[in-house]
Amino acid sequence: MVMIVGTVSNSEYTPESPYVVTHMGVFTDSNCSQAFLLEDVVMKKLTIEYVRGEIEKAGYKLLSDVYVGTHEKLLIRCDKGHEYMVTWNHFNKGSRCLGCSINQKLMIEFIKEETKRLEPNYECISDVYLNSKTKLKFRCNYGHEYSVRWRSFRRGNRCTVCTNIKRGNKKRLTIDFVKKETERVAPGYECISNEYFDNSTKLLFRCDKGHEFLSAWNNLYSKHRCPECSILKVAAARKPTIDFIKEETKRLVPGYVCLDNKYINGSAKLKFRCDKGHIFYPSWNNFKRGTRCPRCAYDERTIHDGISAQNLYSYKVCVNRLSNVNFTTYYETINPYKLKRSFTEHHLDHIYTVIDGFNNRILPQIIANPFNLQMLPAFANVSKNGRSDMTKEELFEKYDEFKKEEQNEY
Numbered sequence: 001m002v003m004i005v006g007t008v009s010n011s012e013y014t015p016e017s018p019y020v021v022t023h024m025g026v027f028t029d030s031n032c033s034q035a036f037l038l039e040d041v042v043m044k045k046l047t048i049e050y051v052r053g054e055i056e057k058a059g060y061k062l063l064s065d066v067y068v069g070t071h072e073k074l075l076i077r078c079d080k081g082h083e084y085m086v087t088w089n090h091f092n093k094g095s096r097c098l099g100c101s102i103n104q105k106l107m108i109e110f111i112k113e114e115t116k117r118l119e120p121n122y123e124c125i126s127d128v129y130l131n132s133k134t135k136l137k138f139r140c141n142y143g144h145e146y147s148v149r150w151r152s153f154r155r156g157n158r159c160t161v162c163t164n165i166k167r168g169n170k171k172r173l174t175i176d177f178v179k180k181e182t183e184r185v186a187p188g189y190e191c192i193s194n195e196y197f198d199n200s201t202k203l204l205f206r207c208d209k210g211h212e213f214l215s216a217w218n219n220l221y222s223k224h225r226c227p228e229c230s231i232l233k234v235a236a237a238r239k240p241t242i243d244f245i246k247e248e249t250k251r252l253v254p255g256y257v258c259l260d261n262k263y264i265n266g267s268a269k270l271k272f273r274c275d276k277g278h279i280f281y282p283s284w285n286n287f288k289r290g291t292r293c294p295r296c297a298y299d300e301r302t303i304h305d306g307i308s309a310q311n312l313y314s315y316k317v318c319v320n321r322l323s324n325v326n327f328t329t330y331y332e333t334i335n336p337y338k339l340k341r342s343f344t345e346h347h348l349d350h351i352y353t354v355i356d357g358f359n360n361r362i363l364p365q366i367i368a369n370p371f372n373l374q375m376l377p378a379f380a381n382v383s384k385n386g387r388s389d390m391t392k393e394e395l396f397e398k399y400d401e402f403k404k405e406e407q408n409e410y
Contacts, residue, residue: 045069046067046070046088047067048062048064048065048066048067051067051074051088054092055076055091058091058096059078059079060076060077060078060079060096060097061076061077062074062075062076063075063076063077063083064076067088069088070087070088070089070092071087071089072087072088073085073086073087074086074087074088074091076091076097078096078097078100080097080100082097082098082100082128084097084098084130098128098130098131107129108124108126108127108128108129111124111126111129111136111150112124114154115138115153118153118154119158121140121141122138122139122140122141122158122159123138123139124136124137124138125137125138125139125145129150132149132150132151133149134149135147135148135149136148136149136150136153138153138159140158140159140161140162142159142161142162144159144160144161144162146159146160146161172196172198173196173199173217174196175191175193175194175195175196178191178196178203178217179191181221182205182220185220185221185223186220186225187208188207188208189205189206189207189208189220189225189226190205190206191203191204191205192204192205192206192212193205196217199216199217199218199221200216200218201216201217202214202215202216203215203216203217203220205220205226207225207226207228207229209226209228209229211226211228211229213226213227213228235265239263239265240263240284241263242258242260242261242262242263245258245260245263245270245284246258248288249272249287252287252288253275253292254275255274255275256272256273256274256275256292256293257272257273258270258271258272259271259272259273259279263284266283266284266285267283267285268283268284269281269282269283270282270283270284270287272287272293274292274293274295274296276293276295276296278293278295278296280293280294280295294329295406312355312358315354315357315358315364316354316358318364319350319354319357319364319367319368320368322364322365322367322368323348323350323367323368323373324348325368326368326369326370326373327348327370327373329370330370333370334348334370334373334374334375335375337375339375341375342378343378344378345377345378346375346376346377346378347375347376347377347378347381348373348374348375349373349374349375349376349381349384350367350368350372350373351372351373351374351388351389351390351395352367352372352388352389352390352391352392352394352395353384353386353387353388354367355386356386356388356392360392362392362395366395366396366399367395369398369399369402370402371398371399371401371402372390372395372398372399
């Protein structure tokens, strides 16, 4: 609470005044003006609306949304579009935009000229100078833009990008050093790149086995070596011998024999003989997964006329099972374009249909032979509606052709 005694004319007192008058005494002086005895005057906090209105009267615009107090800075934009921070206390006392000041305009022109004198290839690209603590924007002779205080620029502070590049160049390794160091840290290795940027940029190296690979100098220096040699080393440790494969064949399938004398890798085909004397050529990986003599498998699944012709359901089951076996065994022949087989995309189609095979009492293995199978789009297969696209005679010819090729294979 503040106790004040004084006189205030009627024209000075308004309801919008930031003071609240609690007790007032009125008297008339010799000039017949009204006076007030102010007691217990309490300061009333200004509102953001009041401050905004006063600022707009000066032709400026308040950009802040919150008013805290007379000593807290507000963001204001002048009628020239310059934005700056100022307290309400200073603005109310007459402080205005520094960017619009004539002295400031003269100052920025002086700085631009002085910049060219101090550093002919540099340019000050700021348009407003506020004070010695505010950073200005400069452009160096290489086009890098950076910000620095004017007093710092006068003391010799130049482009930070150029400075960092110069420091990096002093510490940067040369390609000749990297080549010599490669021979020391990795005997037998050779750096065949001709340019070095930094320790994280990949260089081209050649190992003592002649493999070329990319690696950052930092990684090679940390004992990272040729990835291909590493893979071969691990594979060699896990690679089985041909003697192991021969013994494992007898253990997995008694009566089967591996006839090969050389093992390359798990995907290379080996020569096997089944217990019936048939020769076939699966890879070791496939043999371990259960691939056995295809001729024996085909003979075991052959269903003769008396059983297959009992009903259509049994016939379809038989044909589908044999068709799936042939689809797997002769995948490249039936599906050379590797189309995706699914209910909505492509179907495994019988050119001579299953229903015609059942009605004509044709053996399931003839309907399921690979030369009667093809991949069709789902909609095309459904639209066939049981129609055969080859005659029975053509079917038998295709089947005979398939059997001849099968016998030649074995």
